[in-house]
Amino acid sequence: RMDLDVEVSRLKLMKADHQSKQYRLEDQLLKHFPEEIEKHKGFIQGLETDMETLAAHPHPTDGFTGMEVRGDTLTDKENAGAALLDACKEVKGSEPVQVGSYRGFAMFVTFDAFQKEYMLQLKGRMTHRTALGADPRGNLTRIDNALSQMPQRLESVKVQLDNLYQQQAAAKEEVGKAFPYEEELRVKNARLVELDMELNMDSRGQSRPEAAISKRARPSVLEGLKRPIPPRSMEKKPRQQEQEAR
Template sequence: VSKLKLMKADHQSKQYRLEDQLLKYFPEEIEKHKGFIQGFEADLETLATHPHPEDGFAGMEVRGDTLTDKENAGAALLDACKEIKNSEPVQIGSYRGFAMSVFFDAWRQEYTLLLKGKMTHRASLGTDPRGNLTRIDNALTQIRKSEHFSGKLSRISGQRPYHC
């Protein structure tokens, strides 16, 4: 009998924990993810209004100078990085509608570029000017992967919990 009472108490404890998750935790998580999705969608719109030319360079603003040549933009980006000595992000310009800031990551011993729209996107910078521009474009391409989360969220929110 005491074993059955213990099993019943354990079962009720699990049931209350699941009910708490259904009523509190999961709705909070869904709202948080909806905010992420809205931010990613806004950033996708920014990318759509500032498209990348097929055989060209979209242009970049670094320290007030508008640069339309990849080599010059990459070199200016590296020069801006050399001036940054601490781990606080410093705004250095903009690219395709996103504000750019850079900080030095002492742990990794590398510069990290932050692209700020509604959300913040990261790109690690190296020593190659053209390679850095490719890394930045790759970071912006990753925004499209947010569509995966949108579909996942709609599947989750469409499910109805069973009530015991």
């Protein structure tokens, strides 16, 4: 019986795990996958739009398209980089502060107190980030590099979207499947119940041997009362007879 009990418990745990997975699949199909798919579609549209914006604001051949910082349009790289660093000094925390625009994107700066550095955000439909250093011209290179990463980001998001579709399809195949060991669990559980009933019947039908022996060995009070009382002897005790003779 012990082995059967262990086996039934194991199957019940497996069934509970199966049901838990089914609930997760249902939740993913209802919420997770639709939300993530729509979000990634939005990323793709945003990146494609930003790539069009960037293409519409190219650098001239061997030149600089210019940067707007705090209302001033600067066409010299050195001056633009210096003005950007000067604007960063006004930023004290993590709340983005708009400092200008560049190649069709609004520029916002935040200060990372932990890293002790300024972060630049270029915002179109999407946000493109880069850390700023102490070199004015070097910062412009960093900004252009961040913007040039859009095609790679777009491809990465497309791969993620494709993976989501595949995961969604796999979940649809699995959801609703019955527990594969349901019949085995039913048979073994029924046998376990049957054994328990037999054990209970046996335990009720047999009295405890020591209790039976104890009951037989105990003297009956009623029998003691029924026994005849022996007559009292009329003979006097020897000592009493001796005193009377005197």
